[in-house]
Amino acid sequence: MTATARARPPRTAQAANVFAALGDSTRLALVNALSDGSRRSIAQLSAGHPVSRQAITKHLRVLEGARIVRQERAGRERLFALDPAPIEDVRRYIDWVSRQWDARLARLRTLVEAQA
Amino acid sequence: MTATARARPPRTAQAANVFAALGDSTRLALVNALSDGSRRSIAQLSAGHPVSRQAITKHLRVLEGARIVRQERAGRERLFALDPAPIEDVRRYIDWVSRQWDARLARLRTLVEAQA
């Protein structure tokens, strides 16, 4: 069977943006901090990081540009929260690559069976 | 229950490298072309792409640096093949983030139940 491996490569341009946004350890740490669904201010997020608050702000903008994170004003502070949708998208992309790979293994297997 | 969401954030520095390597649409296209397990030469991989062969070569080096791709000499050409291990690693990272998120949903659910 292995009928799941059919299919077009997903919309790669979109996925590349999300991957690029995740391709920095500081930004990954921010994603970690927000992965529990909490909403945190810039000051909270930059506490404990070695870089300046402004650097964190820039990283948050990059994450927002990839829709990984959403903003919300709350008085004098700005709260950030994770949006799991784009990450779910890249997971689908990775699953697609994995399925392609598995299909190749399955193909090799039938090859071997045919020779036996 | 929801005991699966326990845990440390994975080795992020490693994951960031792989994400960064995937964070370019040309490189993602190369991964697509190799996702079926085939081995292809630089000339084959650069055919059909808008950029020069040299640009493709550089991208392949980046992918190789992240161990996403392996090289192999074959006469006058150089064959590239996908190595699924690093991609599997980032998938584990994404799964971890998703689990964190799901655990938060479960927490909210029990909250609501407690109020009912």
Next chain:
DNA sequence: GGAAAATGCAACCGGTTAGTTGCATTTTCC
């Protein structure tokens, strides 16, 4: 009202990246 907290804005810097072009080297194959 005024200090302090949280953030915004803007300029600047050094390093990296994505890309090009030109030419040399290696391998094939007639």
Next chain:
DNA sequence: GGAAAATGCAACTAACCGGTTGCATTTTCC
């Protein structure tokens, strides 16, 4: 042996990135 194919090497460029610093603005709270 020699042309053509496949790749390697090197220099160069423009743009972007991650980071900093200095100062202004907005909001809180006593």
